[in-house]
Amino acid sequence: MRRRRDALASVVAERGISQILVYGFDRSGSAIGWLTGWPVTREAALLFAPGERDLMFVCFNNHVPNARRLAPEADVRPGDGSALDAALDAIASRAGGTGQAARPATLGVIGPVPARAGARLAAIADEIVFLDRDYVRLRLVKSAEEIGWLRTGAAMSDDAVAALSAAARPSMTESQCCASLESAYIGAGGLTHIHYLGVTSMARPDLCVPAQWPSARRLSAGDALSCEVSASYQGYPGQLLRTFTIAAPPAPLYQDLHDVAEAAFDAVTARLRPGATAHDLAIAGAEVILGAGYTIYDDLVHGYGGGYLPPVISRAGLEARQAADFTFAAGMTVVIQPNVITPDERAGVQTGELVVVTETGWESLHSYPRGLARIGD
Known part of the structure; x- marks a missing residue:
């Protein structure tokens, strides 16, 4: 996991990004499991920033206890019906703070984020950078x-x-x-x-x-x-x-x-x-x-x-x-x-x-x- 996180942190540094929203839905999007060990059930959204503990939201609340066991390094919270909305709320509520809590000038996105989230993403970050190709590049050569x-x-x-x-x-x-x-x-x-x-x-x-x-x-x-x-x-x-x-x-x-x-x-x-x-x-x-x-x-x-x-x-x-x-x-x-x-x-x-x-x-x-x-x- 350390090697994977270091590899993604290098992408963050190369692209000048302050944090990344990682999203998984049903069986689409593998990055959350790769980073945390949690195989996404229905939906999960994770906020990644180098040097910070991951914040992960899980769609169904009764899946949270198992997610906490399988992803012990992350701060796992219930998504209350929509992990994506909960993650976007977390980014928005932290705007104006410091560290991971600051409004991201540039927000990276990995995973099948639906089009309906576009307006909210634009409202909470100055620039959105899609990193799916960067993520795929990290997965090509296996350890x-x-x-x-x-x-x-x-x-x-x-x-x-x-x-x-x-x-x-x-x-x-x-x-x-x-x-x-x-x-x-x-x-x-x-x-x-x-x-x-x-x-x-x-x-x-x-x-x-x-x-x-x-x-x-x-x-x-x-x-x-x-x-x-x-x-x-x-x-x-x-x-x-x-x-x-x-x-x-x-x-x-x-x-x-x-x-x-x-x-x-x-x-x-x-x-x-x-x-x-x-x-x-x-x-x-x-x-x-x-x-x-x-x-x-x-x-x-x-x-x-x-x-x-x-x-x-x-x-x-x-x-x-x-x-x-x-x-x-x-x-x-x-x-x-x-x-x-x-x-x-x-x-x-x-x-x-x-x-x-x-x-x-x-x-x-x-x-x-x-x-x-x-x-x-």
Whole structure:
């Protein structure tokens, strides 16, 4: 925590800012958890100033006792229905004082502060500076302890997919499949970040990517089941993407899709090392995927661990064979996910995982085996 606070204090000094309003809402905005240890439930707002104790407001009053335990270094107070309004009231009421209590000439803002707060922000500070890009820059290269937590989240995600592959069989519903996933890590202290499932007939496919919400559809022999799973430990999730066939060998189309996806994964990771660019990876993926007559829906590559981070190589970037200017460095963590689909968007596969950039290349944080596996017999 000291390293993180020092890093943010350096941003404050560089930008000439007296204090920062940090905001988190539901699952949007990770900075409060990064600074305090409190994983935002509904809403939280924090006032940060170098050399001062943080003042944090939590939306629901009954969440305050737990927040005080998990964020012992902060002065945690109830938000009485709106943590943001309470924080803005605190800034306004302190105007004219000294130290942290003084009206900020320049107020930094991190997080998804809603537009409705704009007028109040303008009234309580001379200048508002949005620091989300600065914050993202601080999150790109992970510390050794962060890599350790990501490994744990990755191991929990591996266990979840292993549990799914052992449990899935014809007649199970998608919701029951999700229950098998969660059973693998909840007891070990993990939490669900996401688990997306996609089930469709290989003979008559009508789904190319997993669904965010499970349905009552039951598995049948001859189905393809694809998944994207992120179990989280202390706010640090893994991400594992795999495809299975249910009680049947893969249909030729699905075998070909998966072969192309595996080749694309190898082509992209062959380019991944310090000094490589996002453009390098986009070209590598495009040569394999587009060259085979397929495309993608998901992003080919995205940063991960502390949010959905740069670089993001989208479908548009792949098809244009172009990506934003970005250079990789050791310690960055990214998800490589060449989730290949047919151009008519009726069939697709998921394969990929979270990796860390090393001094000489890359290392997967997962241990679950690659490949298109048959399950459910």
